[in-house]
Amino acid sequence: MAELKDVKGIGPKALSLLNKINIYTINDLVTHYPFRYNVLQRCDLTKANDGDKITIDGKVESMPILMRFKAGLNKMNFRLVTQSGIVGVSIFNRAFMKSQLMVGTGVTVVGKFDKTKNVITANDIKLGILTNQAKIEPVYHCTNGLTNKNMSTYINMALLMYGKEIIDYIPEVYREKYNFVNKKTALNIIHNPSTKEKLKEVTIRLKYEELFAFMFKINYLKKENKKKNSGLVRTIDKNKLDKFIKKIPFKLTTDQLKAVDEIISDLESPNRMNRLLQGDVGSGKTVVAFIGMVANYLSGYQSALMAPTEILAIQHYNNLVEFLKDTDIKVALLTGSTSKKDKNEIYKELKDGTIDMIIGTHALIQDEVEYNNLGLVITDEQHRFGVHQRANLQNKGIRPDVLFMSATPIPRTYALTIFGDMDVSTIKERPKGRQKIDTFVKKNNEIKDVLQMMYNELKLGHQVYVIAPLIEENENSDLTNVNELKDQMKLAFGSKYKIDIVHGKMASGAKDIIMNQFKNNEVQILISTTVVEVGVDVPNATMIVIFDADRFGLSTLHQLRGRVGRGSSKSKCILISDSDTERLKIMEKEDDGFIISEEDFKLRGQGDLFGTKQSGDMTFNIASIKNDYKILLQAKKDSNEYLLNKETDKDDLKKVLINEIAEG
Numbered sequence: 001m002a003e004l005k006d007v008k009g010i011g012p013k014a015l016s017l018l019n020k021i022n023i024y025t026i027n028d029l030v031t032h033y034p035f036r037y038n039v040l041q042r043c044d045l046t047k048a049n050d051g052d053k054i055t056i057d058g059k060v061e062s063m064p065i066l067m068r069f070k071a072g073l074n075k076m077n078f079r080l081v082t083q084s085g086i087v088g089v090s091i092f093n094r095a096f097m098k099s100q101l102m103v104g105t106g107v108t109v110v111g112k113f114d115k116t117k118n119v120i121t122a123n124d125i126k127l128g129i130l131t132n133q134a135k136i137e138p139v140y141h142c143t144n145g146l147t148n149k150n151m152s153t154y155i156n157m158a159l160l161m162y163g164k165e166i167i168d169y170i171p172e173v174y175r176e177k178y179n180f181v182n183k184k185t186a187l188n189i190i191h192n193p194s195t196k197e198k199l200k201e202v203t204i205r206l207k208y209e210e211l212f213a214f215m216f217k218i219n220y221l222k223k224e225n226k227k228k229n230s231g232l233v234r235t236i237d238k239n240k241l242d243k244f245i246k247k248i249p250f251k252l253t254t255d256q257l258k259a260v261d262e263i264i265s266d267l268e269s270p271n272r273m274n275r276l277l278q279g280d281v282g283s284g285k286t287v288v289a290f291i292g293m294v295a296n297y298l299s300g301y302q303s304a305l306m307a308p309t310e311i312l313a314i315q316h317y318n319n320l321v322e323f324l325k326d327t328d329i330k331v332a333l334l335t336g337s338t339s340k341k342d343k344n345e346i347y348k349e350l351k352d353g354t355i356d357m358i359i360g361t362h363a364l365i366q367d368e369v370e371y372n373n374l375g376l377v378i379t380d381e382q383h384r385f386g387v388h389q390r391a392n393l394q395n396k397g398i399r400p401d402v403l404f405m406s407a408t409p410i411p412r413t414y415a416l417t418i419f420g421d422m423d424v425s426t427i428k429e430r431p432k433g434r435q436k437i438d439t440f441v442k443k444n445n446e447i448k449d450v451l452q453m454m455y456n457e458l459k460l461g462h463q464v465y466v467i468a469p470l471i472e473e474n475e476n477s478d479l480t481n482v483n484e485l486k487d488q489m490k491l492a493f494g495s496k497y498k499i500d501i502v503h504g505k506m507a508s509g510a511k512d513i514i515m516n517q518f519k520n521n522e523v524q525i526l527i528s529t530t531v532v533e534v535g536v537d538v539p540n541a542t543m544i545v546i547f548d549a550d551r552f553g554l555s556t557l558h559q560l561r562g563r564v565g566r567g568s569s570k571s572k573c574i575l576i577s578d579s580d581t582e583r584l585k586i587m588e589k590e591d592d593g594f595i596i597s598e599e600d601f602k603l604r605g606q607g608d609l610f611g612t613k614q615s616g617d618m619t620f621n622i623a624s625i626k627n628d629y630k631i632l633l634q635a636k637k638d639s640n641e642y643l644l645n646k647e648t649d650k651d652d653l654k655k656v657l658i659n660e661i662a663e664g
């Protein structure tokens with residue numbers, strides 16, 4: 001297959017920009033789907049309401065009047081004759097367009113309509129008028145230096161040159177059964193839709209394809225796992241384990257005990273453990289995992305615990321060292337920033353069996369790492385790891401038992417589908433003495449109250465998380481946004497408190513430094529652009545303020561909220577949004593992650609799509625488990641049928657799918 005750089009128009013600069021947003025192959029590029037579409041359809045001014053966002057075309061009726069303000073700011077006003085009347089247009093910072101906007105020029109304006117003044121405050125003006133049919137324009141996630149137009153050009157060029165070579169993951173029988181168009185046509189339409197109907201049709205087809213491939217892999221793993229007696233044979237000294245559990249300074253909850261039992265009997269069984277341990281943030285999954293590791297140790301094997309980020313790995317490591325302080329179990333930490341010298345030492349000791357337990361990041365599954373007798377692998381925050389990583393872990397050396405931990409509660413029916421290859425343990429009950437987090441939904445114009453509440457917490461010596469407003473269009477405006485917010489916070493609190501920012505595009509080292517400063521209370525207000533470090537434990541942080549809360553799914557909000565309420569003080573969560581308050585109010589009442597996620601699934605709001613993407617719950621390009629559950633069920637059924645059908649074993653597609661699992 002050709003490479004990205006072979007696409008006409010993609011030079012070294014464009015290549016590195018594309019890489020920056022995780023586009024590395026032609027397939028990545030053509031499946032970089034628009035995250036929304038602008039529908040340019042002529043509006044009827046007489047029917048538009050005050051404040052509506054409208055699109056309208058017409059002819060420039062008056063010479064634009066240009067005003068220049070300080071710091072390069074400028075504004076232009078002109079009148080526009082449209083089919084439904086004359087309207088004023090005003091637009092900022094388009095002085096450069098003035099010479100093009102001659103009287104009589106046809107233009108299309110997109111903006112907000114002020115009915116009383118009969119003026120549109122435009123955020124975009126395009127030359128040319130509309131046709132009677134709606135025009136659908138794709139909008140892509142871009143990055144600084146890479147415009148929406150560039151993206152569209154590259155994608156279409158790639159389709160033109162290599163469209164035929166792109167793998168279609170739907171076997172022909174199902175393509176025929178559902179009357180689906182071929183892959184190339186589908187891609188052409190999703191990137192250049194002519195009508196809403198066509199767009200809808202191919203969207204379903206591409207969703208089905210993505211879910212088919214995903215479910216095929218899950219079904220395959222499940223089938224492999226079910227092969228009998230494929231696990232380790234071991235005996236665990238229960239007396240020693242009980243003694244150990246007795247020494248834990250708190251009493252395990254009933255759910256924790258049940259999960260421990262399930263894990264122990266999996267370890268003892270000759271079949272391989274492949275278990276998901278799910279429980280709300282703070283429900284105490286870690287201690288359950290640690291007990292599993294001790295049981296594994298007592299039966300003579302090494303354990304590995306993998307966390308999604310370095311900072312979480314360090315946190316787990318410190319906890320584990322504390323947990324094992326009266327034992328002579330040898331624990332080590334391995335991350336991307338472990339020095340070369342230490343790494344080599346660790347590799348050696350893992351291989352010769354000196355190290356009993358290792359905690360780390362992805363570094364643990366690199367090829368150089370060899371274990372002496374790995375018996376148990378645990379991954380934390382499972383949802384960040386896709387099918388590939390799951391398989392990769394399991395393929396490493398001998399066949400260890402595997403436990404996945406997840407703090408994203410998924411209703412049971414969904415869990416069984418998505419994690420169909422796993423058994424599930426659930427911790428519902430929370431440790432005694434946890435306080436409910438007071439949650440309030442506030443409007444943007446109530447920001448003064450919010451600042452006052454923040455001040456009250458800060459005065460008590462507590463710390464605050466702020467999740468910055470999101471802007472989807474591109475990362476650059478995201479950053480301006482967050483910097484503006486920082487300036488505002490500085491104005492309000494800067495004289496007394498230290499404020500800092502973490503954002504998604506920061507190098508992980510730089511991010512960790514700031515996270516650590518926050519942990520040590522050297523920073524009191526931490527602003528972050530997105531869901532940065534879900535599991536981080538800072539008990540002194542007692543308040544979280546989330547801007548644009550309506551953009552997140554309830555489960556994501558619940559996760560974010562779980563960052564506070566970790567100490568003994570009462571904590572607060574503020575959700576700021578001007579819309580969708582009905583849904584957000586659920587958060588005020590409810591603090592059970594399982595109920596919240598049920599609600600979330602029931603509502604299936606569009607807002608979720610964004611939330612899911614941001615938090616990286618699942619790695620789908622176009623499908624959403626929640627919104628496309630019916631398609632998922634069909635894809636699950638079909639892919640299993642395909643998997644089990646021996647006649648298709650020689651299919652190239654089947655080989656491709658199985659290879660993808662193995663390659664990771």
Ligand code: ADP
Nearest residue numbers: 250251252253280281282283284285286287431
């Ligand atoms: P999570 O499920 O989010 O990973 P943790 O395992 O980090 O939760 O537990 C959160 C905190 O609760 C930890 O400080 C842990 O020591 C404590 N904890 C866990 N189980 C119990 C319990 N049964 N009683 C009291 N505290 C507990």
Ligand code: MG
Nearest residue numbers: 285286380535
């Ligand atoms: Mg955790």
